[in-house]
Amino acid sequence: xxxxxxxxDICRLGRSLFERGLTPGSSGNISIRLEDGGxxxxxxxxxxxxxxxxxxxRLDNHGRLAAGDPPTKEVPLHTALYQTRHTARAxxxxxxxxxxxxxxxxxxxxxxxxxxxxxxxxxxCGSTALVPYYRPGDPAVADAIKGLAGKYSSVLLANHGPxxxxxxxxxxxxxxxxxxETAKLYLLLRGLNPRYLTxxxxxxxxxxxxxxxxxxxxx
Numbered sequence: 001x002x003x004x005x006x007x008x009d010i011c012r013l014g015r016s017l018f019e020r021g022l023t024p025g026s027s028g029n030i031s032i033r034l035e036d037g038g039x040x041x042x043x044x045x046x047x048x049x050x051x052x053x054x055x056x057x058r059l060d061n062h063g064r065l066a067a068g069d070p071p072t073k074e075v076p077l078h079t080a081l082y083q084t085r086h087t088a089r090a091x092x093x094x095x096x097x098x099x100x101x102x103x104x105x106x107x108x109x110x111x112x113x114x115x116x117x118x119x120x121x122x123x124x125c126g127s128t129a130l131v132p133y134y135r136p137g138d139p140a141v142a143d144a145i146k147g148l149a150g151k152y153s154s155v156l157l158a159n160h161g162p163x164x165x166x167x168x169x170x171x172x173x174x175x176x177x178x179x180x181e182t183a184k185l186y187l188l189l190r191g192l193n194p195r196y197l198t199x200x201x202x203x204x205x206x207x208x209x210x211x212x213x214x215x216x217x218x219x
Contacts, residue, residue: 007053018049037061043069073137080145088165098183
C-alpha cells in the first residue's frame with residue numbers, strides 16, 4: 001500500500017467511525033505501519049471525523065516524529081501491539097460506549113473479557129484481554145500489553161476503551177466494530193443466562209477458519 005493510500009484510508013475510516021458515534025469528540029486514534037518500517041498515526045487532540053491526510057503524524061522506525069502534527073499520546077500503546085503482534089499492520093483505539101462499559105464490570109475475566117457469544121466475534125476478534133486501568137498516555141500501558149505476549153489482537157483498557165490490531169486497517173476496523181457489537185449484546189443479555197457457543201462449536205470454528213485462539217475459554 002502506498003503512503004498516500006494509507007493516509008486516505010485513515011481519514012476515510014476514521015470519519016466513518018466518528019460519524020457512527022463509535023468514538024466521540026477528539027477521542028480515539030488510528031495507526032498504520034508502512035513498508036519502510038515507519039508508521040502513520042493520527043495527531044494528538046484530533047477528531048477522527050475531521051482528519052487531514054497531510055497533517056497525519058509520520059513516525060520513523062524508531063517511533064520519532066518525522067513529519068506532520070504531533071502524534072497521539074497513545075503512541076506507546078500502538079508500539080507495544082506492533083512489537084508483540086508481528087502480523088499487525090494497523091491499530092485502532094476507540095472510546096466506544098459499550099466496550100468501555102464492559103471494561104468497568106466487576107465480573108469480567110481479564111483473560112477473556114467476553115464469552116464466546118457469536119461465531120463472528122471469535123472469527124474477527126478471537127478472544128479479548130482486559131488490562132488494568134492506566135491514565136491515558138501512561139507508558140506503563142505498553143508493559144501491560146507486552147505482558148500479553150502477542151496472544152491477543154483485541155484488548156480492553158479498563159475504564160478507557162478497546163484497542164484492536166489487524167493485518168490491515170480495514171480488518172482492524174471490522175474487528176473493532178464486531179467487538180463493540182458483542183459488548184452491546186453482552187450488556188443486553190447480562191443476567192439472562194444466555195446460551196453461548198459450546199466447546200465443540202468453538203473447536204469447529206477454530207479448525208474451519210484456522211483461528212488463533214488463546215487457550216483460555218469460557219465453558
